Amino acid sequence: QGLISDRATGAAELSTLTPMVQDKSKVSEAFAATTKLQVVIPDSGSEEMQRAVTQTAKNFKESYSQVADSIAHAYMSVGDPQKDLADTFWEYSPYFASSGTSSAQMSNFLSQTVKEGAFNFDKPGDFFKEVFGVKALNADDMADYFGARGSGKKDAARQAEAFTADINSGDKQRAQGAIAALLADMASQDRNELKQSLTNLGSATGEDNADSILKTYGVAFEKAPDMTGTTDRLVSQQQAADPMTEYRQSQADIQMQMQDIGGNIMQSAVPAMKEFNSLLTDNKAQIEGLGSGIATGISNIVSFYHEFSGVINKVFIGLAGVLALKGTASMVKGTKNLYGDVTSAGKWAWNKIPGTRKFGG
Known part of the structure; x- marks a missing residue:
């Protein structure tokens, strides 16, 4: 497809990618995925994209092409306004994966939050890490949340212990059940209560996302659109539109x-x-x-x-x-x-x- 300018460039990029791919039989797939993404996202660098694709695929236990489609979907939806799309997937994919979501759900959450007014991809990624990662794993933080929701001190502590036990259980079904209960409680709150809850759980990250997070905090746990083939379609569209x-x-x-x-x-x-x-x-x-x-x-x-x-x-x-x-x-x-x-x-x-x-x- 003429995606690589010359053999020397291709060899150099392949040499940096190969150590990042654990299953060496998948090197060609990873190379194709990262090369196509560099065409789709012109300002991206090879090492930046290789790091994002390989780390995200490892965290979600997904194929490299599947992860590339998720990244490409986010770019197709809202672009990359602050040039942090690849690094956001690299940095925050562990927290999305541990919460039982997929790379497509992560992509959908990030792009929807940016579409609603978030400054960049990093802010909603950081918010998710704090609320459904760091804070959700800490009983004291969750006790503060349940206390703010009206529970007495003992009840709040008991609820927090049960919640964090489910989150930390390693059982995907139990963890998702706990998060679903938290989302249901948030859905019952009015705008002011929700903003306070999200700010408490997400600390400064809740404020960083302004009002956008009020509309999208639960999107990561919703069914994502089918993103299969997004990368190839964008490459084809870009080449078809370019007379050169x-x-x-x-x-x-x-x-x-x-x-x-x-x-x-x-x-x-x-x-x-x-x-x-x-x-x-x-x-x-x-x-x-x-x-x-x-x-x-x-x-x-x-x-x-x-x-x-x-x-x-x-x-x-x-x-x-x-x-x-x-x-x-x-x-x-x-x-x-x-x-x-x-x-x-x-x-x-x-x-x-x-x-x-x-x-x-």
Whole structure:
């Protein structure tokens, strides 16, 4: 699909991703998921996206493509206003997972809260961590909540013990039952009571989300829309809408082919380079005998190179190709044949530099 600009970039990204993937048979799936997300979310970095996808998949025990679809859905819904979408999944997915939700439910909660007015993705993520993670696991915090709801001190302590025991039980059904009871109690409260409860449970995070959290605090526990295939659809839509897609894909294909050709040329050039090195070694005394003339010539060449480096780089790449493609047959131990090869290729190279007097023949 032309998603990777060149083989070197792909290899570098793959090398950082592989250690993050526990099941090595899933590396290709993880690589495809993170690469596509970088296309969908242009400002995202490879390491940032790899960290988010692999950590979230591990926490939810979901596939990499499933997690990528959840992240892509949030981006499709509200964008990434503060550039924190990937890091929010990476940081807060453990709390959503331990509460019995899926990556799709997390995505739905985050995007709905931002849509209702939250400043970014991190704020609602932090709120969820405090209310359904940190505070829900602490009996004293929950006793304060039940006390504020009208229970006496002893009843509040008893309710808190029962609630946190269910949350900490490791039994998914018991934990979800406790959270459902908490949500039902919140649903029975008027606006002022609810705001006070959410602020108490979420401390500053309740205030950070302003009124948006009043509407979405329970969304994470609702059924999420089907997000399957979101990443692929967004990639296809983006490529279809970009008139340069076909050109970029062609460029990527050409670059891949040229890298293959370059590798083959380098391999075929090795014997020639060894022969050239041998010639230099055998004629070391004669070369050194040229003395200061060589030094002056080199100095002039260096100055000339600085001025025309862009053109010369291309020319010498071509020159190396010419010499390599001529093969090693003519590169025998004799300066005559070597001189002929370099001279003919050198004339070709010189004629490619703008503003030079051209060689004939």
